[in-house]
Amino acid sequence: MDFLNDGIKVFVILWALIDPVGTIPVFLAVSKQHPPTDFSRLAFRAVCIAWLVLIFFMTTGEFILNAMEIPLSAFQVSGGIILFLFALTMIFGESKPEEEVNMAKSFKDTSVFPLAMPSIASPGAIMGIVLLTEKRSASFEAQLMVAALMTVILLITFVLLYSSKYIDRLIGDSGASLLSRVMGLIICAIAVKYVLDGIKLYFQL
Template structure:
């Protein structure tokens, strides 16, 4: 159970469902309610497919090109740490991705599905948390269920986006994004340390 909760928190931090709300609202500001629901389902479906691909095949791809998972874990941890710093000190996820929308990319695929939901950090998490050399199939299934649970939360939040965003506002979304950034920085540091340890144990 503790492993499932850890995986859930990890995915919640890297996907940042609350931070996706302003992005979704900006994308769908000129759409009817039924179109917003369609966009929400499409975006989550695409993101789920991408993350599921990395969860199942990500490690095999790395091994095919000769990259050990420990090296990917260290690199991913560094990238996640830098990403977390931007969440804490710089512009939060909503501000950065709303800027992408204002530059003309007003689709459900980009920037909503990618990189808002299926972020690089989420792809990395899907690979690292299902390492075939460290985790048995039962643990991997539990990890997948934690990922699906977070994606289900994303869908629910998107379907109720207008009401939630009126309640928390820009400040609330920014606070949540920064708290998630702090959690993500801790997780990223742990991944770097574990990756270095695994590399020297090989």
């Protein structure tokens, strides 16, 4: 039961951080610069690049921290603060779709930037994936679960992007913006928890 509950919690966290629905308006803006025949290829390429970026940080992020002699407590607090600021921009600033649609207007290889990064593999998703797979608090099985759930969410992201024209007719840009702001609220709560856990760990040392 705990494994199931942990899986649900991790899925919700990763869904909020990756925010597949919020990527739809970005993808629609990006796809206008490409011929219709490139529609599925663009979505697949962006999701694959995002997966590689997240897997890279999942496998090497903690190693880099250890090499720099950065304690987990410091990373949890700093990571929580960064996630919190990231979430505030989603809630009070331009929402994720609005901000990244503007980015899409000035770059040629849009499958990499801003689609794969920072829309899918966002700074918040990178930070969250490192924290969720930290070896001293997550077993090898838990790390595999995080990797599997991340892959599932990215597959869902591909399906949503592939069906984005139909979904956009249903919810529109305003609907995606609203959902993005709700995800920002969830990320705020996650960020505060990371900060509190980091402070608690620091005073236990």
